[in-house]
Amino acid sequence: MGIRVLLVDGSPTVIDGLRSILQGCPEIEVVGEETNGADAVDKAIELRPDVVLIDAQVPGIGGVEASRRIKEALPGAKILFMAVHPDLVEAAIGAGVDCCLAKDCSRHEFIGAVRKLGNGGPNSASR
Numbered sequence: 001m002g003i004r005v006l007l008v009d010g011s012p013t014v015i016d017g018l019r020s021i022l023q024g025c026p027e028i029e030v031v032g033e034e035t036n037g038a039d040a041v042d043k044a045i046e047l048r049p050d051v052v053l054i055d056a057q058v059p060g061i062g063g064v065e066a067s068r069r070i071k072e073a074l075p076g077a078k079i080l081f082m083a084v085h086p087d088l089v090e091a092a093i094g095a096g097v098d099c100c101l102a103k104d105c106s107r108h109e110f111i112g113a114v115r116k117l118g119n120g121g122p123n124s125a126s127r
Contacts, residue, residue: 003118006032006049008040008066009082010059018053021107028114035059037066044070044077050118055103056083056092064091071096078117 005022007015007030015033022028032047034040037060044052052070056063067079081097082105083089089100099113 002027002029003051003114004029004031004047004049005114005118006030006034006040006044006047006052008034008037008052008054008058008063010035010055010057014055018110021110022114025111025115028111028118037061037063040066041069041073045073048074049077051078051080051114053080053082053114056081056085056088064088064095067092067097068095080113080117 005028007018009015009018012035019030022030031049032043034043037058039060040054040058054063054067058066063081067081070077070079079097081092081100082103083092083100084103092100098117101109101113
């Protein structure tokens, strides 16, 4: 069974790019996409992905609060939090995210984080 990923970002263009990157990895399957934080919580509960990739600035309740709600509902889900501004990283870690990446990280860092989390890797909340 592969790594099931839910993509959450306010920009459909960004979601398209992330999906395109992950489609090159045969062990990773994008099972859903959302552009709103509250809808992402509902979608995560419905789909039960292994990894939820969420942007800090997602519209609606925001990435930090959406992450907190997803972790409350699905403690086993791994959350990969992506932020442009590092000031949200501390709040994200407090919300229970498993890994924080800068939104301008390399393709290699991004795929590596998804693989590590999807394979049950330890929490690695860091920039």
